[in-house]
Amino acid sequence: MNEKLHCIGCGTEIQTENPQEPGYAPVSSLEKEDIICKRCFRLKNYNELQPVSLTDDDFLRILNGLGTQKGLIVKIVDIFDFNGSWLPGLHRFVGSNPVLLIANKVDLLPKSVNKNKVINWIKQEAKNLGLKPIDVLLVSAHKGSGMTEAMEAIEHYRRGEDVYVVGCTNVGKSTFINRIIKTATGTGDIITTSHFPGTTLDMIEIPLDDKKAIFDTPGIINHHQMAHYLDPSELKFIMPKKEIKPKTFQLNAGQTLFVGALARFDFIQGQRAAFTVHIANDLDIHRTKLEKADELYANHRGELLAPPSEKYIDQLPRLVRHEFSIKEAKTDIVFSGLGWITIQDTNCVIAAYAPEGVEVQVRPSLI
Ligand code: GDP
Incomplete structure (x- = not known):
């Protein structure tokens, strides 16, 4: 590609090499006048969020950006990979914003697990890791359980401000957001992307009824996750x-x-x-x-x-x-x-x- 092309949806530079990276578009789409990356294409046409990975620098810029905005931070972790999906250091960046901690994939836990014990353990771990969440919730974004409570909690704790959803890749953030999008908007056109200063990726903006919005920040790669040591074809064996x-x-x-x-x-x-x-x-x-x-x-x-x-x-x-x-x-x-x-x-x-x-x-x- 000689001339640099940019996605008309999010402004990211278009590339045709790696579907996992930001700005990917298939070669066939380059002939069109208005080029749109695969991620924006799916969002626009299917209201579906595609996970993309981020560099560490972008991650730091996003975290830095969070402290300068006013709003509720919703942090999603994978209950099955709690430490691997933690995002260390988030508490240093959020400023005075409250953090609502949501542990996803609760459907994987055996029925015999005591949910209160799980919540207490999460609270204790969060404290050890330096974070004091305003509340801890268990959900299954995939099955939908706990989602109504999670949306009510978001509404309650945001106190009329914006909401920023953060999480590392594989925690189920897209699944979570896609559920909210379906519930909150029904059909699509209302969703837009908005620019987060200094990052290569824009955030997905889901409007709330009072001119505020839920912003979905890009998934962050946490290199210490077991998942990153495995080929995607083998990941399915370890992910229940x-x-x-x-x-x-x-x-x-x-x-x-x-x-x-x-x-x-x-x-x-x-x-x-x-x-x-x-x-x-x-x-x-x-x-x-x-x-x-x-x-x-x-x-x-x-x-x-x-x-x-x-x-x-x-x-x-x-x-x-x-x-x-x-x-x-x-x-x-x-x-x-x-x-x-x-x-x-x-x-x-x-x-x-x-x-x-x-x-x-x-x-x-x-x-
Ligand atoms: P993201 O990278 O954080 O956006 O994660 P995705 O939404 O793409 O989900 C990562 C993987 O976790 C996918 O294989 C999902 O099917 C799976 N997943 C997401 N939510 C849940 C859940 O609530 N329960 C289970 N069992 N799997 C989930």
Whole structure:
């Protein structure tokens, strides 16, 4: 392309190489007089928001911009990948604006999970991470549950001001916004894009009835998400599609569980005990002896231990070991973006391994 072309919808420079990046348009569309990027095309014609990724600089500019606007910040996180989807540092940028924290994908949690415990855990975690949300809500944007309450809460807490929705990619922000768009506007033409100073991407503006609007900011890439270490074709194996069915293993000290090649759990010391694994139902769990685990991983990652499969295994960072001494019964070891293992009994020593960069955490069981 010699001459630079810009999308008539959002002003972003048009490119034809990468459908995931801002400004993508298929080559065939370049002959038209008014070129519109795929994202704006879908928004205009289907009222549907397409996720796009952002550079870190744009992310910082957006965050900086938020502090200078007045309004309610709605932060969306993935309940299944809480730490991986957190957006660290947001609290430093929001100024005095209130933050409503919405945890999405609640439909994936087993029915036995206690919702109040989940909310309390989120509040505690948010506090540890430096954020004091005005409220915490659980929703399933996909199934629609909790959405009415979420929209009422937004209306209540915005106190007549604008609303800015932020979240990192994959949390379900588009699904959430698309639901609001459908409920709020019915048909399309009212939605516009508006420019956020200094960013390459414009925000989607959904009008509210009092001249204020909900602004959807672009999804932000959080490099430490398990999802970014996998090829999109394999992501479907780790992202549960349905409610998780817990699987319980009775283990002796000296036994190891592998979750594909993505995670490892060693029971090092303690009485024979029960461990309940909460991960996507189709993922393979492989049980072996601790003394054989290193060798098994070295020789069989990508085949017996998969995903990732042989084709993608070399993209996966090495597994990093985290050792914990557990005193309380019913403790969860959480592998961000993959799931968690509940230790049902007291007094044991375990080691949890996750790809470098992916967090492993301990929390009181949610069940
Ligand atoms: P975005 O990148 O934050 O805009 O996320 P998307 O809306 O594109 O959603 C990312 C993935 O999460 C998609 O595969 C969605 O189908 C899925 N997803 C979104 N909301 C939910 C939800 O409430 N429950 C479940 N189980 N999956 C969801």
